[in-house]
Amino acid sequence: MMYYRLLYEGEHAEIFPRAQSVTKERKVVRRRVGVRSWRQVEKVFSADYQYIVANFSSLVAEVPADLLNRSLGNISADTEKGPELEFVSSVVTASKPNEKIWAAVTQHQVDGLVAYRIRRDESGSVWFEWILGDRYFPHDDGRGADIAWIEEWGEENRKDRFLRVERQRLSAQGLSAQQLVYKMEGDNVAAEINIDQYSADHDMDIPEDAELKGVHELLCGVVTNEETLTHLRGRSALRNIDGLQEEINWTITRDAIVFEKHGKPKLAIPRALWDTVANQNHRDYGARFVRSDDLEVVSFDEKTGAVPQYITWDAKTAQSFEHVTRLIKFMLSISKTSPQAAGLEEGKGDSGVALLYLWIQSVIKAEAVQSKFDAAIKSAIRKCMILENAIGGTSLKVANPVVEWGDLLPKADSEKDTEEIAKYEGGVQSLETTVRRMHPDWSEKAIESEIQKIRDEQAAEGMNPTFTQPPKVNLGDS
Template sequence: MTIVYTNQKFPPPPFDEEIDQIHYFRDLYEGNHENIFPRAQSFAEQTVQSLKNQYRKSKRIYFKRNAEKLAQKHAVSYYVVANFSSVIAELPADLINRSLGNISADTEKDNSLLEFVENVEKASKINQNIWAAIVQHQVDGGVAYRIRRDSKGTWFEWKPADLYFEHEDGKGADIPWVETRNKDKYLRVERQRLNDNQLLIEQLVFSMDGETVKEQLDIKEYASLYGLTIPDNQILNNVNELMCGYIPNDETLLVPRGRSGLRNIDMIQEEINWTITRDSVVFEKHGKPKLAIPRALWDTVASKNQKYYGDRFVRNADLEVVSYDEKNGAVPMYITWDAKIDESFKHVQRLIDYMLAISKTSAQAVGVNTDGGGRSAIAILYEWIQSVIKAEAIKDKFDAAIKDAIRKSVILENALGGTNYPVSDPVVEWADMLPKAESEKDEEEIKKYEGGVQSLETTIRNLHPDWSEDAILAEVEKIQEEQAINSFSPNYVQPPKTNITGEDE
């Protein structure tokens, strides 16, 4: 049931076709469109060929001999990449990244567990790496994570989808990667496998010849040969979960490992690029003002150049001072091109609208179809609602993944560290994805507190997210003391006035 690597190309089937698609969408996201779009490739080849011909016509021998190399090095392609694909992949990451809040253990009394979860969060750099993980999740169609325990402590890391292969029976997974040592290539694999209430974690290494995996090598000899520190194979008793996991994007029953968030928009992106490129080429050729001169003047200057240089031509410098034809009144004049490109711009706008609709992205969120004027948070929410709904669904998956990763970190620490922490999901706090005006945010938090649905401590934390825990607790105590003082309403009642008179008066 495990994956066989020897004597076949890497990556192995059935993952090879999926990884080809992953690399395709990575080029689309990165803007390397000359690698995937035929018209971009043809345009780049034409540019190189044109420059090569110019070098070959040069009178300098160096240029003639090195025309091919110089053309490849100095060719400048006019192919324009207006890459909306990157915006579509990054927008959910932007929204989710700003909404991730505090992460802590689900306890108020177990200080050791609270400290452990805090250390896992710091070592894993969750807040720093969440943006990159979500972008990769959108581009590749999924992202994986792996739990680790080393000198940093116990923590987890995100891994791209092409470095996570689950076993067919669902009882194991491989995390493979290629290492280059000097001129030799090796395939490293961390294999995790569940069997009889145990988790086996193995470290494997294979030699490679190009893209083909050859024989399996002894991992200890490999570590000794290159001076590497590789953990020994481990058997974790009473562990029934893999210390890794996978988060698919837009998975279906037929594609359980997920699909790229950039699917179905690649051809639209290519058409946008080509339309803009075509307009740019037209502008380059015809947009500059051209100087028109009388035929007789051109012949005069060209004849002089033929006499001095052996060829009939006219330079701009030749026309800085010209003679005036008194008989015909013919003088040089500039011709400007009045371009009519409104329909071309409308076509590009339609394509952008199609792309955003297919990818479930709000136009306002990417900066198109916007209008001026201040709007409330509620109004902005309705304008961004499509992107927010999409981001909320992705956030729920990462919320579950972060909780699973930290819970598995507790399991691994108990198994290898001799601890006995209770195994449960941590608490992951999320804020609103869209920014709000301070006054509007303060009003909402105060209403929640006054309505009795939110504690004073949570209210202060939400109002001051940059405060430390000590500052928050100090503020809570100060407010509670002031409330206690204000709750007293002593009435100083004076005794009634009386007249005291003597009996003999």
């Protein structure tokens, strides 16, 4: 996981061997010694800055996150009223899934999995949080899981390290949640420490061990990416593209080094002029050399017309840039990313359908990720309800919430509104859903008010005077 994290972050000089070969360069330079003397010295220049990173790996991980981030909509209980609706609303407010979905999906793509767990504090607030996949360890028998992480205490140079573990186990009676802590000696786990003493020493609020009777599922879970029967914990979306990424970096770096050495204009001067300046420096400093500063004011040879000239180097790099473009397209193809996402091809269409076909590779990939996170968010909120019933003494009806997802790709407001109106008029979508999708940023109160206004106007328009007025009556003489 750390390898793919460095690949995503652009720290390629730490993982690619050819990046480390561009490390040091030795040059012979002249250094002043005293007032009128100079001597040659060998100086080592660091060339790390010359390794250029064109990090398309980050694009591969972030495109699905961008698409899901813009498409995640409202999350609510599968009921129009009742305590379940209020509880789900409070969980969503505390968990902030819309704000944290981008980070969760990006880490999911980089690491190959991301986990989540359910939390509850003393005030009764319940929420779920995303955690790194390398902190989640399921038990071999499938009846439990550990969430483990390292905590450090002390000064910068002398820190004590501890392994914290939150262990959940299922039994016939229910779920047990246990807090453990171990002393670390280097990278090795040493003796277990009393959790109460550890909490007191570091002034921490650690939950007490609990036995939740009647709870028959873990209050944590994991979302894997493209898992197989041999890779049950998922696989990184950045696999198989690291070699192409290194070749892209190296091709661009190689051209940059050539430009650095040969791309700058060089000043060519007549031999006689060079001798004149070198002899003068020999008289002044005791050595024959010519500096660029010495040529700011020079003489003109009237007999030969010899003057200093700049020599420029014309590099032919078209093939190198074409090679880089081919490599980028190979990388995007392997990672199921549309070229439009990288800006290699025009990424806009005349309509939403045209845009969909241009981005079809990225959309198909994002929809697969979306289905996994849809199930994970529903499961997490449902587990929050289970925990509240077990600890809070409530009797909520445990069920999956409703998670609304919008279009993965943007559409013009006029096109989107036309589609929603057509669904409503065709009878396949309710008025409430239509208003919500046309105004996703409105509050619940504003949506209810708009729905009532529309219904009032429809009722007023449906009153036909021909049928609502009483029939005419002729009154004769009595």
